[in-house]
Amino acid sequence: MNVAIVGATGYGGIQAVNLLKKIKKYKISFLGGNKTSGSKWNENFPFIYLDNDPYIEEISVDNISKNADVALLCLPNGLSSTLTRKLLDRGLKVIDLSADYRYKSLDEWKNVYSKEAAIYKRNDDDLCKEAVYGLPEINKEAISKGRLIACPGCYPTSALIPLVPYLSQGIIENEGIVIDSKSGTSGGGREPNQKLLLSECGEGLSAYGLINHRHTSEIEQVASLISGNKIELLFTPHLVPISRGMHSTIYGRLRDPGLTSDDCRILLDNYYRNFKNIKVLPVDTFPSTKWVKNTNQIFLSVKVDIRNGRIIILSAIDNLLKGQTGQAIQNLNLMSGFSMDEGLDLTNNFP
Amino acid sequence: MNVAIVGATGYGGIQAVNLLKKIKKYKISFLGGNKTSGSKWNENFPFIYLDNDPYIEEISVDNISKNADVALLCLPNGLSSTLTRKLLDRGLKVIDLSADYRYKSLDEWKNVYSKEAAIYKRNDDDLCKEAVYGLPEINKEAISKGRLIACPGCYPTSALIPLVPYLSQGIIENEGIVIDSKSGTSGGGREPNQKLLLSECGEGLSAYGLINHRHTSEIEQVASLISGNKIELLFTPHLVPISRGMHSTIYGRLRDPGLTSDDCRILLDNYYRNFKNIKVLPVDTFPSTKWVKNTNQIFLSVKVDIRNGRIIILSAIDNLLKGQTGQAIQNLNLMSGFSMDEGLDLTNNFP
Amino acid sequence: MNVAIVGATGYGGIQAVNLLKKIKKYKISFLGGNKTSGSKWNENFPFIYLDNDPYIEEISVDNISKNADVALLCLPNGLSSTLTRKLLDRGLKVIDLSADYRYKSLDEWKNVYSKEAAIYKRNDDDLCKEAVYGLPEINKEAISKGRLIACPGCYPTSALIPLVPYLSQGIIENEGIVIDSKSGTSGGGREPNQKLLLSECGEGLSAYGLINHRHTSEIEQVASLISGNKIELLFTPHLVPISRGMHSTIYGRLRDPGLTSDDCRILLDNYYRNFKNIKVLPVDTFPSTKWVKNTNQIFLSVKVDIRNGRIIILSAIDNLLKGQTGQAIQNLNLMSGFSMDEGLDLTNNFP
Amino acid sequence: MNVAIVGATGYGGIQAVNLLKKIKKYKISFLGGNKTSGSKWNENFPFIYLDNDPYIEEISVDNISKNADVALLCLPNGLSSTLTRKLLDRGLKVIDLSADYRYKSLDEWKNVYSKEAAIYKRNDDDLCKEAVYGLPEINKEAISKGRLIACPGCYPTSALIPLVPYLSQGIIENEGIVIDSKSGTSGGGREPNQKLLLSECGEGLSAYGLINHRHTSEIEQVASLISGNKIELLFTPHLVPISRGMHSTIYGRLRDPGLTSDDCRILLDNYYRNFKNIKVLPVDTFPSTKWVKNTNQIFLSVKVDIRNGRIIILSAIDNLLKGQTGQAIQNLNLMSGFSMDEGLDLTNNFP
Known part of the structure; x- marks a missing residue:
């Protein structure tokens, strides 16, 4: 399988x-990056040495599709949509890491990504409808057969994997769900950005995007679909001074307040028992993002407040792997007929 | 005023x-520390130079009370209670930074601090009842007249200051409150501890003490008192790889879902308008712990989800100052008839 | 004294x-910043609250000189020189934090700052000659009487204060000096910069500017002047993942190999005994940058390899205070006839 | 090959x-750790999951030698020597990660490790003489045939690999070499230690062990051997707030001051051209420890001050891999007849 990496010099592409x-x-057939096009890879990335030292090339449909079977689009929101239909038309499969095809309707996307919608005049509601939401632990079959995969956002991944088993089986109430998430700085990308300077965000922690963060709508869309009911929830992202790592603490209310932490743990464990990259920890063992760093794993833990039937679910992922490119490769593996975990590290190198 | 610092070599004492x-x-009349007693201060702390270079002395009632008007107890939980009555009997005022007098009944303390209760056989329920909870923005009068002050925990401080205005006026529902807090590592103290090694907790984030953290009961006690109703809530602390700083994200439900973010902001602003160390930020400005580091300030921000009347309140403090010793000095100032903010920095040295 | 802060929104200005x-x-008479001019200070810096909430103004000679006695120029290299003569002509004193007047000849500056020299056509060799090198522990008299002060670079400050006593008295050889320095990221400024993103430089350490770093020439110029001989030395800066802090490890050879660590320590101590902000540590106590953070102190330590008469001198400063703005305020204090340390913190808030 | 990991719960063992x-x-035949013996591995290390979930066992010669062909001793200095002879006598090969066999004479070890020598009464000068210094890029042949390998310290590894090509060929002067090294905190081990708490060493940098650090003597011993002359040098370690990573900046004087940076680079490149794990970077590309993190690589860079023939050589390694256990596995590979790099990652997962 020949894979074109489109947007190779951001964190998505580098991973x-x-x-x-x-x-x-897999063979990398194309490395696309407009700012550095024409220069050699190893010169730009002496620390990610490629033996054949390929050129970084201009991003164009022709260049991408020359030798590729699949295009991995690691591009800013909106930009992906300018390439996708043309690439599909040339017979490539497309795995998109942006938000462009995560919504089931173009209107919803335009609503949430209004800034990008003002720049990119999209007309591909059909592709929005066709695209498969690339959460492989939930959508395995559809991904295997899909030709356009919309990879989930990092926050939605960290929130949905723990929530889905409970929502799909009606274990927790649809109302009143709170998702408090914390992300490392690499989630903000590799473009120069004052707020992400070590001097500015080191030795500090802050929330951002309260109520209105774009991932709220993405989580709500999928959660509603899974539960069969419209779900409105609270999602708060925080910036933490680590390079990579994402942690979500999820609060809900059990329908049956008699369930124990153990009951809830077993339920989660059973639901995901066939997934080697999902680890449900013993009750009272709480995951650190450090435990999953540089791996494609997600660690989960659950605890119940038996006084009142409230439940807390924790998840930890590496935001650039399970939260982004690792998940994209899971999808690529499924589309290629390989094992989902092929080539993805499930062992952490602590500390 | 002569102040004895009892437990001078931990973070509480150093501050x-x-x-x-x-x-x-103020004059420091005594520096107590058992492990280093007999050695000179500057030798132990060349970076906190004291011109007179006093000896660090053995902790005993005699030593403490020699020249002191007030004793600042920066000791492990349980140990404070072995000194307090004797110091009071000798006419000293006592400001206790431990949890020993935070509960209105000794039984409640024994229940929560069972491990310490097994070591220290306490018999001072009267002092538990007498002690004033040292949250100066709430309890100013009582503190001014008190002779025994129980300084709040860092998490309770960061949670109660934002909650009190809403709870006391019945703005938010008593049920379903979620407090998601994040603390720097200095909250774990200065004793060697594998979990707090930079190698172990650097570049990572994790939750701990789910459901059962001791500060849950402390927050619930005060919140219940303030609201006039028994409150059960969810509180989850997280460890963040910064030395100092604490951030709480608090979720609740408005009684009147028609209130806007602005309404809720104004309410907070009015409530605390006389407190120079409390800053209520404009809507959509979210505090970083870095903004209050090395100061005795607390920054607050509030936002409402107008779809459903949910409210999010944010707070940021320096866990060693407003969360611990700075607050203790506020209390000391009040007890001494000084301005509450005397000598406490309200200007941050960003970055 | 009315002080105009020109370039108020970078780290120099913020400090x-x-x-x-x-x-x-002092009274701040002007806050200049082109990008944010026209907006209010508190809106930009809610965490550095100014009671009168002044506007940030356009940088121009007229605006700066309106009410000011002194201008503090916190500007990029080259830009300072476009304002300085005009401000002096209007009777202001100028304290320049850039490199524009650090060299005794304009040609030397043009040689080292060739990139800036191509942009800014300077013709002020007379001012280069007039300017006083603002290292107050060395140049106190001249600074007090000066009207144009060229504040030293951060690295030169951290290297020269430890070296001067030994060079001026001929204790160490002029040849073979090695200065290995480590800086926090704030030394790289506040402008967005990929290399200074926490994601890029967190959890890493690297050297940069080997042999050719501009501060090499600055250190060599002053060291040559002090010693009376032309000095060529090796200086290597490193980037360390902390926001603020600078550490220099300096290696030299004693002329008299019989000198002990104690001899060398006493010599340093005597040389600086009148300076409260300089602390010479006991032999075998080694300073951490954390010990001087947020203060205007410099901590020094020295040790000799008695096998062969080699000497190692260590220094630690806060690069934004003693390494930059704190030192500028020392100069301002001297020019205003105040104590050098007026208003400058000499107590650290560890940890 | 069955490998016994003795001291499995420290960083050496974990790696x-x-x-x-x-x-x-390889098959892990034994996991030894006294504090946790009797408990299961996965319970202690849920983030380094072993499918068979073995017990951690008591460290004893019997337990170690039960099924093992090789023992990997990840033990404190001195303790290794109590096991080594007995293990060798039972036919095991021993790879020791401590300093016990790094010196060619027991007396030298006793001299440097006097504290340990007072505890452990050693009588194995013959083994000191037999042991092969496990720097595989220098000692490949001897390691392949050895039965007792003394793995180098992390600092010596980071200093010797860059120095050996120049010393062995007489390119740099033997006198006046300066090694300025910076290490992440994991080099200090996993035992609780106040100095290594994030609160204490985060956001700070300091030197330690000036002149007398034990690794000075180790570097001098090997450097003297390689150059054929007694070498005395200056080595200064620094503690940097990163978990893993080590950087050395090495200063020397060229015998032939006419050599250019390119000459010196080519020389290094030629010397190590057969080693895939050694990367010599282009002139003016300076390695970050982040570039080699989690890999067994060493990155080198060199630059000459053409004014005076001084040379600076930089090296970057992961202190726990190339600086410790990765190198031990290189040795194990050689002893097992495998390729040196077998199973060792040479690709970094930036950022």
């Missing part, structure tokens, strides 16, 4: 190079 | 030295 | 606001 | 588990 370089079943 | 050294109205 | 706001003897 | 678990050619 893709790192991962694909280690998996013999 | 006390730092703060009192700058305030001419 | 100036922070420091001057606390010193009653 | 060994992590690495060996991924290499099919």
Whole structure:
């Protein structure tokens, strides 16, 4: 399988190079990056050495599709949509890491991503409808057969994997769910940004995007679908001074207040028992993002306040792997007929 | 005023030295620390230079009470209670930074601090009842007249200051409150501890003490008192790789879902308008712990989800100052008839 | 004294606001910043609250000189020189934090700052000659009488204070000096910069500017002057993942290999005994940058390899205070006839 | 090959588990750790999951030698020597990560490790003489045939690999070498230690062990051997607030001051051209420890001050891999007849 990495010099693209370089079943056929196009890879990334030292090329449909079977789009929101239909028309499969195809309707996207919608005049509601939401633990079958995969956002991944088992089985109330998430700075991307300077965000912690963060709508869309009811929830992201890592603390109310922490743990464990990359920890063992760093794992833990039937679910992922490119490669693996975990590290290198 | 610092070599004590050294109205009459007793201060702390270079002395009632008007107890939970009555009997005022007198009944303390209760056989329910909860923005009068002050925990401080205005006026529902807090590592103290090694907790984030953290009961006690109703809530602390700083994100439900973010902001602003160390930020400005680091301030921000009347309140403090010793000095100031903010920095040295 | 802060929104300017706001003897008469001009200060910096909430104004000679006695220029290299003569002509004193007047000849500046020299066509060799090098522990008299002060770079400050006593008295050889320095990221400024993103430089350490760093020439110029001989040395800066702090480890060879660590320590101690902000530590106590953070102190330590008469001198400063704005305020104090340390913190708030 | 990991719960041991678990050619036959003996591995390390979940066992010669071909001793200095002879006598090969066999004479060890020598009464000068210094890029042949390997310290590894090519060929002067090294905190081990608490060492940098650090003597011993002359040098370690990573900046004087940076780079490149884990960077590309983190690589860079023939050589390694356990596995690979790099990651997962 030949894979074109489109947007190779951001964190999404860099992870893709790192991962694909280690998996013999794939060949990187194209490295696209407009700012550095024309220069050699190793000159830009001496620390991610590629033996053949390819050129970074201009991003264009022709260049991408030259030798590729699949295009991995690691591009800013909106930009992906300018390439996707053309790439599909040339027979490529597309795995999109942006938000462009995460909504089931273009209108919803335009509503949430209004700034991007003002720049990119999209007319591909059909592709929004066709696209498969690339959460492989939930959507395995559809992904395997899909030709356009919309990879979930990092926050939605960290929130939905713990929530889905409870929502789909009606274990927790639809109302009153709170998701308090914390992300490392690499989630903000690799573009120069004052707020993400170590001097500015080091030795500090803050919330951002209260109520209105775009991922709220993404989580609500999928959660509503899964539960069969319209779900409105509170989601608060926080910026933490670590490079990579994401942690979500999720609060809900049990329908049956008699359930114990153990009951809830077993339920989660059963739901995901076939997924090697999902680890449900013993009750009272709480995951650190450090435990999953540089891996494609998600660690989960659950506890119940038996006084009143409230439940807390914790999740920890590496935001650039399970939260982004690792998940994209899971999807690529499924689309290629390989094992979902092929080439993805499930062992952490603590500390 | 002569102040004895009992337990001078932990973070609580070090901050006390730092703060009192700058305030001419106070004189440090005693520095107590058992492990280093007999050695000189400057030898142990060349970076907190004291001109007279006093000895660190053995902790005993005699030593403490020699020249002191007030004793600042920066000791582990349980240990404070072995000294307090004797110091009071000798006419000293006592400001206790431990949890020993935070509960209105000794039984409640024994229940929550069972491990310490097994070691220290306490018999001072009368003092538990007498002690004033040292949250100066709430309890100013009582503190001014008190002879035994129980300084709040860092988490309770960060949670109660934002909650009190809403609870006391019945603005938010008593049920379903969620407090998601994040603390720097200095909250865990200065004793060697594997979990707090930079190698172990750097570049990571994790929750701990789910459901059962001791501060849950402390917050619930005060919140119940303030609201006039028994309150059960969810509180989750997280460890963040910064030395100092504490952030709480608090979720609740408005009784009147028609209130806007602005309404709720104004309410907070009015409630605390006489307190120079409390800053209510404009709507959509979210505080970083970095903004209050090394100061005795608390920054607040509030936002409402107008779809459903949910409210989010944010607070940021320096866990060692407003969350601990700075607050203790506020209490000391009140007890001494000074301005509450005397000698306490309200200007941050960003970055 | 009315002080104009020119370039108020970078780290140099922010520190100036922070420091001057606390010193009653000074009044901030002007806050200049082109990008944010026209907006209010508190809106930009809610965490550095100014009671009168002044506007940030356009940087121009007229605006600066309106009410000011002194201008503090916190501007990029080259830009300072476009304002300085005009401000001096209007009777203001100028304290320049850039490198524009650090060299005794304009040609030397043009040689080292060739990039800036291509943009700014300077013709003020007379001012280069007039300017006083603002290292107050060395140049106290001249600074007190000067009208144009060129504040030293952060690295030169951290290297020269430890070296001067030994060089001026011929204790160490002029040849073979090595200065290995480590800086926090705030030394790189507040402008967005990919290399200074926490994601890029967190959890890493690297050297930069080997051999050719501009501060090499600045250190060599002053060291040569002090020693009376042309000195060529090796200086290597490193970037360390802390916001503020600078550490220099300096290696030299004693002329008299019989000198002990104690001899060398006493020599340093005697040389600086009148300076409260300089602390010479006991032999085998080694300073951490954390010990001087947020203060205007410099901590020194020295040790000799008695096998062969090699000497190692350590220094630690806060790069934004003693390494930059704190030192500028020392100069301002001297020019205003105040004590050098007026309003400058000499007590650290560890941890 | 069956490998016993002795001291499995410190950082050396943890890395060994992590690495060996991924290499099919090896089987972990024993996990030894006294404090946790009797408990299961996964319970202690849920984030380094072992499918068979073995018990951690008491450290004894019998337990270690039960099924093992090789013992990897990840023990404190001195303790290794109590096991080594007995293990060798039972036919095991021993790879020791401590300093016990790094010196060619027991007396030298006793001299440097006097504290340990007072506890452990050693009588194995013959083993000191037999032991092979486990720097595989220098000692490949001897390691392949050895039965007792003394793995180098992390600092010596980071200093010797860059120095050996120049010393062995007489390119740099033997006198006046300066090694300024910076290490992450994991180099200080996993035992609770106040100085290594994030609160104490985060946001700070300091030197330690000036002149007398034990690794000085180790570097001098090997450097003297390589150059054929007695070498005395200056080595200064610094503690940097990162978990893993080590950087050395090495200063020397060229015998032939006419050599350029390019000459010196080519020389290094040629010397190590057969080693895939050693990367010599282009002139003016300076390695970050982040570039080699989690890999067994060492990155080198070199630059000459053409004014005076001084040379600076930089090296960056992961102190726990190339600086410790990764190197031990290189040695294990050589002793097992495998490729040196077998199972060792040479691709970094930036950022």
